Amino acid sequence: MTRLTEDRRQLPVRIAILRYGIATCFIAIGFAFWYLQVAQHQRFEEMAQNNHMRTLSLRAPRGTLFDRHGRVLVENRYAFDVSLVREQTTDLDRTLRLVAQITGAAEATLREIVARHAREPRYRPITLVQDATLAQISGLSARRLELPDILVEQVPTRQYPTDELAAHLFGYVGEITDTQLTRPENSGLHVGSIVGQSGVEQVYNKLLMGTDGARSVVVNSVGREIRTLGEQPPAEGRRLQLTIDYDLQKAAEDGFKQSGYWGSAVILDPRSGEILALVSLPAYDPNHFAAGIDRATWTALNTDKLRPLQNRAIQGRYSPGSTFKIVVATAALEEGLVTPDHKVFCAGGGTFYGRFFKCHLSGGHGWVDMRHAIEKSCNVYFYTLGNMLGVDRIHKWGALLGLADKSGVDLPHEIDSLVPSTAWKKARTGEKWYAGETISVAIGQGQVSVTPMSLAVMMATIANGGTRHVPHLVRAIDDGTGWTPTPPPAPKSVSLMKPETVAALHDGLWMVVNGAGTGGRGRIADIAVAGKTGTAQVISNQGKAAAGKTDRDLRDHGWFVFFAPKDTPELAGVVFVEHAEHGYFAAPIAKHVIQTYYAKKRGEPLPVFNAPAVPTVVAGTAPVAPRAGGGN
C-alpha cells in the first residue's frame, strides 16, 4: 500500500518532467526559427529571390553600317540559336549526345562550350549552336519532349555582304575573350557577349554594340515562366555612316578579281583623307564569324599561306620601289638642292662609292630634267639626287609624307612604315650608315618598306599640295536622333611643299600616264590621271638565281600610285598587286576605279571592268623589255 501511494506521488512528478521537458523543446525550436527568420533572414531572402526571379539578357542589335551615299553595307538579321538551360537538365550527357546527333555538331565541342560557361548561373542559357539551320531546328523541335532543357532563341546576328566585300574594313564580331573581359572598358559585359574583334567592328565596338536589354520574369520550380515582372528593351547600337563608296569598293575588288591578282588598294579623297575604298585580298567571309566560326574554318583561315586574315593595306609592308622616287624628288626640291629644271645625264647607269648602279634602260636616258626623270623613272637621276640629299634628309621627307610611322587610320593593328636613317641603323644594328646604301634607298629599295595605306597618304599629300590628312572611315554617327557629322581628325601637317615643287611633281606624274611613261594603262581620255608605277622586289635578283625552283612565289609585286584629276585632285590612292611582276598591271584597276567614280558623278552607267589579258608571265622573265636594277 505504501508503494501504491508512492506511485500516486510519482505520477504528477513524472507529468511535470514531461511538460517542462517539452516546453524546453518548444523554446529551443523558437530560437531556431528566430535564427533562421530574423538573424539569417537576409541570406535566405536572397536565396528565395534567386529561386524564382530570373533576369534574362536580350541582345541588342549592333548598329547598321552605311556607305557614304546611305547604302546599307552591314546590317542584322535574326538567327536561331540553340541554347542549353542547365537548370532544366536531368542528364547532361544524354542532352548533349542528342543535340550532337540531331544538329551534326561535335559532341566534344558542345561539352567544351558547356565547360566554358560552367560558372554562370544555371538558369542562364548557354548557346550551343549559333545560327542553326531550319533542318536543325525542326529536328530539335521534333524531339522537344526529350529535350526540355534545350531552348531555341532568336537573336540579332551580324549580316555582311555575301561576296566578302571590304571584309578587312568591316572586320568581324565574336564572343568576348577572357582577356578582353578583364579590361576596364568591357565592364558590364559577360561571357558570351558579342564584341567586335577586328576592323571597324572592333574600333567602334562601343558605339556599335548598343545596350543589351533585360527581362525579369518569375518562374516556378520547374522553370516555367509564370509572369514577366518587367522588360527593358535592348537599345540598338549607333548607326555609322562610313566614308566608303560601295561602288568604288566594288569596282576595286572587281578589278582585282577580274585580273586574277591578290593584293591591296586604298582610295582616298585627297581633300579630306576620307577612305573611299579599302581592299585587301584574299579576304574572308565575316558572316562565318558572326554565326560563331567553327574550328575547321578558323584553322583553315589561320594556316592559309595566302594569309587571308591579314589586312594587307595596313599590315603588309613592302618595298615601294620607284614610287619612292616621288619622295626623293620632293626632298631635293624642298631642301633647295635642285630646281625642277636641274638636268642629269643618264648613260644607263652610274658609279657611286666605287660601285656601279644600273638604270633600267641600259642605253641610258641621256640628259633628263626632273619632270622627265619622273616620267621615265630614270634611276640615275634619283641616284644622283639621293646622293646629294643623304639618307637623313630622305628620311625626314619620307616621315613628313607619312612613310615613317602609322597613318593613324581608325583600324586596329596598323604597323609602322619605314624609311631608314643613320640613327635608325645605329639603334638597330649598332653600325654606321654607309653612303652607298643611300643610293638604293633613293629608288625605294634597301630597307625602305611601306604599307599600301601609308603610300596612299603620301600620294594624297602630293595630290592636295602638301596637307597630310589622317585617313579615316567614319563620316557621321546616328545615335537615334539623326545624323551627326563626325569631325575629321586634324591633319598631321599642312602646306608641306612649295607650289613649284607640287607643280613639277604633278607634271611628271601626269606624263607617266599620259606621256612616254610606264603608267599608260591608267590613261583615260577625258580625265587627267597622274601616277607612278613601282616594283617591290620579293627577293633580290641574286637571291632569285640562288633560290632556283621553290614553292614560294618569288615574282615581284607591282605598285601603281595615282591621283586624278591632275590639277584639282578628287581621288588619290594606291593599287598594290602581288606577284604581278610590274606596276604596269596595277594601273587598269586604278583606271577602273577612277572611271567608276566619274561615271557615278556624271550620272552615267557604271563601267564594267574589261580584264586585260592576264599576262602569263613565267617567273624570272620580264614583261617589259628594258628592265634592270630593280627600278622602273
Place this chain on the structure above:
Amino acid sequence: MFERRLYLHIDWLLLTAVLLLAGIGLAMIYSTTYDPVRERVGAEFMKQLYAVGIGVVALAICMSIDYRTLAEYSLVIYGAVALALLFVLFFGFSAGGSRRWIDLGPMNVQPSEFAKIALALVLATFFAESRRAASNTGDLLFASGFLVVLAGLIAKEPDLGTAVTLVSILLGIAFAAGLRLKIIAALVALAIVTAPAAWSFALKDYQKSRIQTFLDPEQDARGAGYQQIQARITVGSGGLTGKGFRQGTQGQYKFLPVAHNDFVYSVLAEEHGFLGVLLTLGLYLVVIQRSFDAARLAKDRLGAYLVVGLVSWFTFQVLYNVTMSAGLAPVKGLTLPLMSYGGSSIIATLASFGLVLNVRMRRFTN
C-alpha cells in the same frame, strides 16, 4: 453517461486552441492549394473542410462516451484497427510508393492514424490495471507486444514515421507509469548499440539517403537534399512578419514540395513570418500543457495514462514536423497534427482531443 453537468467541466481553453489550430491549418491549405490561374479554391481545401467537420463530430462523440467504458472495449478497438491495417497491406490503396489507405469511395481512410488512439487506449488500460506500483521489465515487454503488432503492420506499408510515432506512445505511458530510469537508460543504450545493425538491415535505401542527405544537404542539392534546402530558404525568407497570405514565393511557385501537407508549417513561416511561428507554437504549447493538466487532474491512472499516451504522439509529431519544416531534421513523411492536409489525420487528432477533454471533464465523477 450523458450527464448535463459534465459539460460545465469542458476545458474551453484547450478546445478553443485546438479548433484555432485547425482553422489556421485550413487557411494554410487554402493558401497553398489555391489555383491562381483558374482562380479556384483547391479541392484539397474542400476535402479538409469536410474532414474538420467530421472531426468535430468525432471529438464530440469521443468526449461523450465515458473513457472507462471505452477502456473496457480497448482490446476490441485494438483488434479492429489491427485487422484494418492487415486489410490495408493486402487490399489497400497505394499512392507515392506506399500502401496506406482503404478506399471508401468519397474518401480514403488511413487506419494507421487511428492506430495511435487504439494503442494509447490499450496501453493505458494495461498499465492502469497492472497491480504493481511501478512498471517493471515484464510489464514493458508485455506492453511492447501491443506496440510491435501495430508498428510492424504500419512499417510494412511502409510508413516508418507513423510506426516510430507509436513508439512514443509506449514510452510516454510507460514513463508516466513509473518505468524505472535504469530501464530507460538500458533502452537508450540498446538503441545506440543496435543502430548500426538497423542501418544495414532495417532501413531501405531511400531512408538511408534521406538521413545521409540531412547530414550534408549540399551533397545532393537537386535530389534528396533539395527539400531540406528549400525548407530552410522558405522559412528563412519569411523574416519577422512574413510575405503575407498567399504571397509566399517558395510555396506558391512549388519550390517546396507537398507544401499543403508535410511542409505546411514552412509555408506558414514564409507567409506569416516569425510572429506567425510564435503564435502557432504558442497555441501548440497551450494545447500540450492543458492536456498535461488533464492528465494531472485525472480521476484515475487510466485517465492520466490515456491522456499522456495521446499527448505523446501529438507532441512527437509536432516537434518533429516543425523541426523538419525548418530544414533541421531529415525529411520524413510525418504530418503536422491539426494543420497538415489529411482527412484521417485531422479526424483522429480531433477525436484524440475529444478523449483528453473526456478525461478532464469526468475528473469528479465516479
